[in-house]
Amino acid sequence: MKSLIERANILIETLPYIKTFFGKTIVIKYGGKAMVDEELKHCFAQDIVLLRYIGAKPVVVHGGGVQINQVMKKMGKKAEFIDGLRVTDIETMEIVEMVLGGRISSEIVSLINHHGAQAVGLTGLDGKLIEACQTTDGSLTGQVTKINPRVIETLDENGFIPVIAPIGTGTDGKRYNINADTVASEIATTLSALKLILLSDTKGVLKDIKDPNSLISTLKVEEIDLLINDGCVSEGMLPKINACKCAISSNKVDKAHIIDGRIPHSILLELFTDKGIGTQIIRWCP
């Protein structure tokens, strides 16, 4: 009985958090180890379903770099990168579409459905969700020009959880491969999300890249540039921290979080504890 009451207390302790999330949009960038490890995959899906059932509106944006590379390899095509960004020629773009829009979306939708909610996979083409244009000459790597959120809102209001592949549609009729962190940030901003959560394969933002115990728990958006200039931000962390900076600077998103996707239920741990487990990026409010 004692252990039962303890359980009830834990539930009750979540009440203030539940109230905060009620009716609010939470955009989650899903990727890294959490997307390949079998156990972590189920934990992630459970977290999303729980968020939906307690009244929040989760929106999932996913990447899939590793899986794209695997398929490219199978098809005898070499992956090329410049400054960490994939060089996307037409053939690569076809593979990106197949992997992100076809296989990974299907898998995430399946997982979430399996745990009791109803997900719908989208790409940025669906309802012209993500309008994009070219970033690098001669490549199909794109950047967001506009988010048309109506298809997300339609699904949301009818109880479906949108799962979004970061592919954009250009006014030139071309399709573009876009960084998933950026897409998550832009969608969070357009939807005035309560939170933007980015799953990473690190503990969060570290003061000293080499010291895993130097986690910065709270980062004010104004401190980010200094941190980057000081070389404290690793290459992989750079797009993530910039995505958070954009979302918070827009004054539309309340808080951004970079969390360790390698920990089971990392989303719940970050959302349902005051301290959190990763780095939260906030606005300076003097």
Add this chain to the structure above:
Amino acid sequence: MKSLIERANILIETLPYIKTFFGKTIVIKYGGKAMVDEELKHCFAQDIVLLRYIGAKPVVVHGGGVQINQVMKKMGKKAEFIDGLRVTDIETMEIVEMVLGGRISSEIVSLINHHGAQAVGLTGLDGKLIEACQTTDGSLTGQVTKINPRVIETLDENGFIPVIAPIGTGTDGKRYNINADTVASEIATTLSALKLILLSDTKGVLKDIKDPNSLISTLKVEEIDLLINDGCVSEGMLPKINACKCAISSNKVDKAHIIDGRIPHSILLELFTDKGIGTQIIRWCP
């Protein structure tokens, strides 16, 4: 971190229960020690607010015998009972109205509001919620003739939690004092509630009244008459077990529960564990 993950796991374990309760009505008869002990009162209010936030629709019905007696004493009036039922003359009825409809309702509404939801106190007069007629000649002790649930539904759909005092309105213009267990049962039936939960000051239904370790965890509705005939049901338990019997026999309510209101968060303990802590009354499904 380990303890944090354990917490997350407890949350995830509630997911199947949350899904079951989503959008469903749960009628709770509140009374006994849980209504006088300061700590238990707050635990109760938290349980109700949590139910609301995870998407259930709690409806509270309360009694108040002890408090009525206190005020009667202060006003120099002696409480009379026949067969455990209060003999309600006009003067007593005025006190009943004041205590149930005035003081206790206010207190429960205050408690629930304090924990973050919005409650509204009702009596059976409001919107003619409870229509009643006389049971015993010459007394204002009444029995339910009809429930008009529109006022509950109106409040429900707009996010308010109804808190109901068991006072009925007669076609003769008189007001009647009604047993709260019965009122809860009738409302649960009319609303086709998922569950009827009665808080008591015992562990539940006991096989042997004198042996507190003889709790019956699950009771089929067909076994109730036998149990009563065998004298296994104490006087105080009788109206409760009959209220459960009516609700379950109506085929409108899924399960009824008699639980120990003296345990903190007894409602959550009963609702969020497979075994529960009290006695559940179910239909026989051969």
Add this chain to the structure above:
Amino acid sequence: MKSLIERANILIETLPYIKTFFGKTIVIKYGGKAMVDEELKHCFAQDIVLLRYIGAKPVVVHGGGVQINQVMKKMGKKAEFIDGLRVTDIETMEIVEMVLGGRISSEIVSLINHHGAQAVGLTGLDGKLIEACQTTDGSLTGQVTKINPRVIETLDENGFIPVIAPIGTGTDGKRYNINADTVASEIATTLSALKLILLSDTKGVLKDIKDPNSLISTLKVEEIDLLINDGCVSEGMLPKINACKCAISSNKVDKAHIIDGRIPHSILLELFTDKGIGTQIIRWCP
């Protein structure tokens, strides 16, 4: 036949008034003799029901000083007043809650239901309708800090007539006893009521307190201060006239009326005749 046609003519003469009230909120402070005399009580209820059926939205706020004193006396407690305001200690507040929220609300709700509409009794706790804070140190006499009208609007839109006891809820968790005239004025202002009507046990505002024939039919809000300074306003009239002043000065309420509740159907008489029977307080519109 002639008398029948006369009746029809009287009905037709009400048409311009009916048009004016259609869809509009009318807040009525109910109290005094109209609340204790059996015949007047029924007349009042009929007036309210009629207003509802012709398309107006009546909101009733009631006091209950006399009844509180009676119960206090029965419980052997002496009522204390400073400057006409009740000194409300904890014990008194419990009685206030019981009498206003329990007994009087129930009676008014019963009366209105009896005459064919559907009323719902509320206190300021329900849906946090009336937020309040302390006025006098050490006492539970409060003043309104905020009206949250959603519970009234919810009931209104669904055809229920709200009957409100002037008890407020503090952010400190305490409950406060508030002047009913003030509460009526604040609710009228928040709801942008067409009219605020205060029932009194006088003819209205008199030029000469001692001369009952000196009724002021129309009073401009700018004239009120002068009148008070001249000592023309009796002690009992003071809170009423101030309540009217606030409502009209807010520019949200069209007209306020202080009328003689001792006359049967005084509300109809005031509303359905050009001259009215009491004092109307209006804005100066040069």
Add this chain to the structure above:
Amino acid sequence: MKSLIERANILIETLPYIKTFFGKTIVIKYGGKAMVDEELKHCFAQDIVLLRYIGAKPVVVHGGGVQINQVMKKMGKKAEFIDGLRVTDIETMEIVEMVLGGRISSEIVSLINHHGAQAVGLTGLDGKLIEACQTTDGSLTGQVTKINPRVIETLDENGFIPVIAPIGTGTDGKRYNINADTVASEIATTLSALKLILLSDTKGVLKDIKDPNSLISTLKVEEIDLLINDGCVSEGMLPKINACKCAISSNKVDKAHIIDGRIPHSILLELFTDKGIGTQIIRWCP
């Protein structure tokens, strides 16, 4: 003051009637002297507007035989009748359309608007309201085959009062002149009206045609055939009494009334008194 209170009492006495009419459809056939006398016209419009404001849904159907004859005469065309029914050739039908659909509708709409409601004139062509076919060979006198009430309902729900000219549309593309009493009866039946009211230039149905004091106050629908066989029903009354018979026999309309349109406010007199002023036709309910 005494006369004022009397007025209030008269208002209160209407309350039970107002409750009965609330939200209910009342179909009124307007015609005869009430449509040509200036004072009676205004009385009629006021009655209709009052009904609308107290929550009833009046639907007006009008005839216009006298006015048609006037215009025919001006245009040098002789009106012909067989068995009291107008022989309608093509030229006559054009005049019927112009007079009923153009002039009379406009006048009634104007009158009702002038008294503060919003009316809309319709013919049976509008939204295919009245489908009809031929009755007499070679003539455009028609009979109703179907009522399509959607246009009435649309106007009703948006607060407009429909004013209907009895012109039907045939599947043969022709337009038909139909008896207005019949149209009113058919519309009342389709709309499940509470009441069908026919204004006539007599006191109602008389036991002895020659004795104006022999008014039958209440007539059971089963007694009608006997009455007709006995020759007690005059020629002009025949279509009216048959229209009532149809409506009541359909079990869709509660009561039908034939009243004296020559009395000012005859509609109110019939509706707001227990005895009424004309003949009411009811179902036998043994």
Add this chain to the structure above:
Amino acid sequence: MKSLIERANILIETLPYIKTFFGKTIVIKYGGKAMVDEELKHCFAQDIVLLRYIGAKPVVVHGGGVQINQVMKKMGKKAEFIDGLRVTDIETMEIVEMVLGGRISSEIVSLINHHGAQAVGLTGLDGKLIEACQTTDGSLTGQVTKINPRVIETLDENGFIPVIAPIGTGTDGKRYNINADTVASEIATTLSALKLILLSDTKGVLKDIKDPNSLISTLKVEEIDLLINDGCVSEGMLPKINACKCAISSNKVDKAHIIDGRIPHSILLELFTDKGIGTQIIRWCP
């Protein structure tokens, strides 16, 4: 097969136009030869029904000068005109009402219904659609003072096509005969119509009145005054061109068109081709 594919291509070529008209209001002034020639009448009705089915919201305003003259003649009354405007005395006004509101409305409604949509005839009295006042002393020729579009909107939202006779209602209780081109322009402006289309019995606006080959295809609103001053606009064209000028100058209507109603399906020809067949009046957008 080849001819079939050609047909499909024609359909596909209309797609860009259909997209433009989707959900938009198009006000059409119907009159002249198109209203008297049997074939043209059917073509007009088909055009209107097609517009409705592809998602546009057509609103028809009609005149009827010729028909009014015919009836006046039959009734032995001479039609008088000053400066091309009918001198409307009371007797004439009655005829105007009968012809416009009765006969012509009915005919147009019948035609449209026959081709598969549902029309409803209105005059400016219905729902006080057109408020008007006097233009010339002593006459019932009026000018629009206000459009109350609620009755049009109500019918529109419920799938009915409004057919409007240009009769206005004065605050003086009088009814006024108004120029139909003006009424169409005022309604188009109030409804923020995409287009105002006026059917005429000419090719459109001609540079040289005597040369039918001098059609001006596109006319900027700023050029109109010059054109009038140069005497290039015939008497009959003057009210039309002024109606267009008002609508376009209001910045509420996108384009106005004066087209040749003598050509079958002139509305479709104007709307579904880039060049159009008449004169379009546009805003100057430097």
Add this chain to the structure above:
Amino acid sequence: MKSLIERANILIETLPYIKTFFGKTIVIKYGGKAMVDEELKHCFAQDIVLLRYIGAKPVVVHGGGVQINQVMKKMGKKAEFIDGLRVTDIETMEIVEMVLGGRISSEIVSLINHHGAQAVGLTGLDGKLIEACQTTDGSLTGQVTKINPRVIETLDENGFIPVIAPIGTGTDGKRYNINADTVASEIATTLSALKLILLSDTKGVLKDIKDPNSLISTLKVEEIDLLINDGCVSEGMLPKINACKCAISSNKVDKAHIIDGRIPHSILLELFTDKGIGTQIIRWCP
């Protein structure tokens, strides 16, 4: 001008068809040459967009056998078939998902968006649209067990056109490759579609497979079995004709059509002509 009027006439001739399709669901199986030829692809997209704009609700289901084979080849995997059905092992299923759900969906959505409507790509996993189970042991070729149409309906009501890849979700958590003709038939049945249209690379159903001039224009559903037994149905046509049979036999779908997707705008040609261009399958209505 003459050619213009001809165009208008063609438009008008479509009116009866447009009326028939208004608000009705039309399910189209898209595949074959129409899905690979650049010009045909655009024609198809235009047809779909036109259907949407004239008020029909098109639902697209697509296959992609050729494209699956191409990718399999690139990845060094051999496609295997038994009885014309693909043997789908796990690796093949991954490719199926990528090609159908990723690449082809994206392309069709892009095409439709390009022509002015808003499409959304779905697989049978989204909102659990297609529930399926295994057909052949050891393979992931599935058959439909249930259609959950809510996601289609949600998109439809909000103006989006659903584009569906025939992948089903099993209760065993597996994903299944399903025949697209069958999926189209099942969806048409569940949605009570007006029409099921299957694009093929033949003229339709031929009496003599070898004689392309032996097209059967209309086929009664009862004749299908005979036709199959006579060996008149080619292997590729078999699943199509069975899909039609199921849809029509369900009594939920009005008509099924097998048409020649190699002809530009074949959908419009079939839908907007009485004769059509392919084979229509209908119910026998003696």
